[in-house]
Amino acid sequence: MEPILFTLFGAIAVGGALLVVTRKNPMSAALSLIMSLFAVAALFVLRQAHFLAAIQVIVYAGAVVVLFIFVIMLINVPENRLPIEKPTVYRLLGVVAAGLLMIEGGLASRNFSAPATAVGEVGSVEAVGHALFTDYLFAFEVTSVLLLAAVVGATVLAKKKI
Template sequence: MEAVLFILFGAIAVCGAIMVVTRKSPMASALYLILTLFAVAALFVLRQAHFLAAVQVIVYAGAVVVLFVFVIMLINVPEDRLPVERATTTRVLGVLAAGIFILESAVLARRFWMQKGPAAEVGTVETVGRALFTDYLLAFEITSVLLLAAVIGAIALAKRKT
């Protein structure tokens, strides 16, 4: 059962990701991105990482992609005026890099193969919270300062008079 669900959601995630980069309309790309994010969240649930799955949907699908959609809507480029995509050097290099990345992840996956059977209770709210506020407290606090800096930076940029 778990293997079937894993293959199903894995396939949805990969197909969605391919659609994100190949669609011409930016809105379609954004919607496929949501699909991919949901499929990845489902994969987290399969590994008992419920907290991670919820946060994945809240942060990425619920906030980040909403901002993408917001920008797409604000700029609102008509379909016949979208830039024409050409096979430039950067694109060819990008495809090559993607190929190397896939090979690398295959090698890594073989080395760190996940254990079969039910995963440990590592992904519950309690365990994640405890780990964040004990073992990884410094990293957690530094991240929050980093985010604060980003917020202040964004406000400073937006308020600058040109």
């Protein structure tokens, strides 16, 4: 069952990602981004990471993309004033760089094999919460400082006069 679902949701994720990169209208790109993020959440469920799948939907699709859509509507660039996307040398360079990244990644993960031990419930709320509040407590607390800095920074940047 897993290969079928992996192929399905993997194809949706890649298709959504391609639409994000190719759409001219930022609103279509944002909605394609939601599609891709939801498919990745489904892949997390396939890997038994239920907590992260829920967080993916709530934080990414529910907060980050809504923020994007909010900004798209707020600045509301008219269709004829969107940047003109002509094929440039940068597009070619982008594809070449992406190809090189893929080859490098393929070479690096070629010999990767997981141990054959039985996989426990490593992605459940209980397992993640236990790891988060024991081994990674400091990182978790530092995260709150990061979020505070982001809130202060966003508020200052959004002022009328910087």
